[in-house]
């Protein structure tokens with residue numbers, strides 16, 4: 009469970025929902041401001057792999073043989089008897105998909121899978137990172153000498169005779185790196201908070217991971233597939249990385265070190281192998297270079313450190329968001345927020361800890377924020393503008409960059425203008441209702457199967473049945489969101505008419 013976040017850029021913003029979680033403090037949370045990021049403007053990344061030879065079907069046949077069918081695509085992972093339950097340990101798997109009538113080509117082949125997440129790595133139902141693989145029958149010398157591996161993937165770096173394989177997994181644009189996100193035990197809608205956020209972000213025209221609901225079978229006992237291997241409902245996600253169909257920024261090519269980068273701001277989520285930069289004066293926590301990791305050279309890290317220090321000094325804001333906040337920077341482009349990632353404790357969930365009211369369901373006065381940490385009324389990024397509300401951890405969730413930018417009428421009125429555009433289009437109540445209606449109908453049978461499998465951790469005593477629990481949790485999410493949108497409509501209307509007038513800066517001017 010990593011932290012949620014939002015994207016922002018120096019031109020316009022739309023503050024959306026309150027987000028997120030924490031690894032160390034159960035329920036610590038964070039804000040979320042959403043802003044339009046400057047679009048990526050340079051070509052990048054590897055070309056799409058050629059479509060592989062016809063394949064698929066094997067998974068559907070095996071599932072039919074055990075009497076399982078789903079209206080969702082199904083993914084079967086077979087570890088040949090190895091446990092797949094330990095974070096960071098790569099397990100070779102055979103993987104196939106059954107598209108269940110969806111218009112995509114099934115995968116059938118090899119992959120490397122591992123448990124991912126921070127707190128969620130300890131949950132009963134794990135989420136997995138999956139890298140697609142294929143046999144590499146070329147000699148090492150041939151790989152080293154030529155461009156052979158580069159177009160279609162790379163050697164895994166291990167001497168396992170495999171190389172990565174780019175494929176349009178579940179119908180998403182081809183790549184080798186994917187995530188099977190299994191939800192968690194906090195968001196009882198079974199992952200709809202992340203689903204919602206990524207789809208709202210994408211609907212606004214910004215990149216966020218695509219989402220494909222699936223059901224997963226994990227065969228880890230070396231035996232043939234059986235119904236006992238059912239592993240629950242998952243969302244197929246794109247791993248965040250620099251690629252044309254993902255974070256579309258230019259490739260970093262020395263000596264020009266100004267981009268592109270995919271970065272994240274973390275607090276307590278630093279893990280072995282992470283590439284960090286800094287220290288940056290005034291920041292408690294480092295910035296991570298997520299991509300490109302391999303050639304984030306000393307020079308590149310020094311360039312970025314100096315860049316962030318200048319940014320920080322210009323804003324005079326001694327800390328930023330809480331954690332797991334992604335940013336990207338194209339070559340010669342501005343720093344831009346996004347992609348949106350990790351909102352499983354957003355939208356009114358959880359406690360507000362360690363912020364005010366954490367022991368009282370987040371109840372507190374409206375203050376400068378307009379509401380408490382989990383209320384649908386209130387700017388989450390302004391919670392700590394009233395210092396007495398944030399005494400337990402005065403630097404947690406403060407979002408000082410956003411607070412500072414919010415003081416600039418070019419930013420706040422730009423955000424109001426962008427908000428109005430989105431609410432008149434892809435973020436309208438009608439569009440959002442339709443998203444919920446279609447998706448809940450589509451996933452309900454799978455959700456109920458998932459509850460059967462995980463009732464011990466999912467079924468709460470205050471609900472009478474799995475169906476009642478899920479229906480209520482989804483309704484709570486929708487109702488919180490709808491109140492929050494209405495509150496934001498009112499606040500942005502005030503911004504738009506607050507003497508700053510309509511945005512004095514066009515979206516383009518912010519780039």
Ligand SMILES: *[C@@H]1O[C@H](CO)[C@@H](O)[C@H](O)[C@H]1NC(C)=O
Nearest residue numbers: 048049050051052252253256
């Ligand atoms: C990626 O960015 C380049 C340069 O702006 C653009 O030409 C290309 O269409 C983008 N690709 C995608 C898939 O958005």
Ligand SMILES: *[C@@H]1O[C@H](CO)[C@@H](O)[C@H](O)[C@H]1NC(C)=O
Nearest residue numbers: 031032126127128129130131
């Ligand atoms: C997960 O469990 C391990 C072993 O019990 C423990 O050391 C670790 O702190 C736990 N991690 C989280 C994030 O709860």
Ligand SMILES: *[C@@H]1O[C@H](CO)[C@@H](O)[C@H](O)[C@H]1NC(C)=O
Nearest residue numbers: 061142143144145146147150
């Ligand atoms: C390597 O694999 C490819 C495709 O599977 C095949 O066409 C080729 O003949 C193989 N080469 C060797 C040296 O085995």
Ligand SMILES: *[C@@H]1O[C@H](CO)[C@@H](O)[C@H](O)[C@H]1NC(C)=O
Nearest residue numbers: 054157158159160161162302
């Ligand atoms: C393959 O790996 C090499 C060296 O690690 C790297 O320079 C290259 O960009 C990689 N190619 C792809 C397509 O990822």
Ligand SMILES: *[C@@H]1O[C@H](CO)[C@@H](O)[C@H](O)[C@H]1NC(C)=O
Nearest residue numbers: 260261262263265303305308
């Ligand atoms: C990163 O690696 C690529 C391919 O190896 C290379 O062309 C590029 O110059 C490297 N970038 C930096 C900043 O070293």
Ligand SMILES: *[C@@H]1O[C@H](CO)[C@@H](O)[C@H](O)[C@H]1NC(C)=O
Nearest residue numbers: 050258263264265266339340
């Ligand atoms: C980086 O390359 C761009 C062209 O893509 C150029 O306009 C810019 O001046 C270069 N910056 C540096 C620091 O070399």
